[in-house]
Amino acid sequence: MRSTQVVSIRKYVVYFLFILLSGLLTAVDYFSNKTLSNFIPERVNLISNFQIPDRLLQNEFSSLTSSRADLVAENIRLKEELSNLRVLYVKNQELQDNIDSYELLIKNISDFELTYYATSLILKNSTDEYIISGGRDYNFEPGDLVINETGYIVGYLGEVFNDYSILESFNSTNFNFRALDENNNIFEVNSNGKELIFSSLESTFISKVGMLYSDITFGHINKFPFYDLQSYEQTKLNNKFTVIVPIEEMLTYQSNLFIPKSK
């Protein structure tokens, strides 16, 4: 009986050793300020490597049938042309969508001194953070603001890798943001996943909070609208405001996202 128990525990020894190794890696990564976890992503372009090469989208097998009758060759050439046209059509559609989203953005922003890089959603990780395209290849940096086509902030970059970045959006566990209102009162914004909690950091004598903006004093690139709190219930205690706003909009593959950078 005892020997059976020993045998049953022994089968987990290797697993326990690897769990310990993982714990050790976590400790080393913690003390090395994430040098270890950034080691692989800094050397590999993951997203670009996963793109399907155009070669595969086209019919590349026509060379194998070059010795066949002209009719067959012509048929293959036409098929090839058709597949090329399909690729072009997809590219054209993507560009058209890009133009539309840029046009919408231009209507909503006032600062044209900045370059607005279009980015798109790739996937959502296990902790509800969004992985978006573009990274160090576009000189993105952690903390860079991410805005939508209406010019409103939807989050900021948490981590930046070679060709992709992790977006800290409103429903992300690490979301922490500072913004200013029209009267220069500082607000700290945190998320509990379903709601955004706005808290003023200093005493204020205003009666109601309005629109909040990003500001260069917090390291942001420019002043962008963040949230209009006018229509939400506001609690004032000791001249400090707390506003709780439910998160309604989730990012989707159709969301148009931009990262403003200085030229």
Next chain:
Amino acid sequence: MKVIRLISISIFLFILCLFENYVNTFISLDFGVYIFLISLLYIGTELFNQNLVIPIFLTGILYDSFFSTYYLGLYTSIFLVVVVLSNFAVSRYSKSTVIYTTTISLCLLIYKLPIILEFDLDYWLTGYLTSIIVNSLIFFFLKRTLRNSV
């Protein structure tokens, strides 16, 4: 040959892990379809083997490096603990539906630990309970299908 086998399993598991994230990006309802977790549970309950520790470890390291903002090794430990726990529960107690469902519930709790620790109960509880039902159904379906095909 052994190395190629280990690398192939690691790549397969990593693709499953990516696929899980990809599927859950589309799902806007309050639950998740955790295909990778189901695979880990299947490994733990049906295919438990010491040789699988390296592929699971490598998958965890890749996931931690590329797609997680947490420290390296966190998800690796979670993946390994899920496999050990599921195997322990099934080999210690009977292979009944209740035990499987309890194991899935516990493992899902461990799997979602980073979110559970950060957020309040009302954020994740409904999604968690729904996810148990959805993922248990998928697990039992997979188990039955694979048993029949074998």
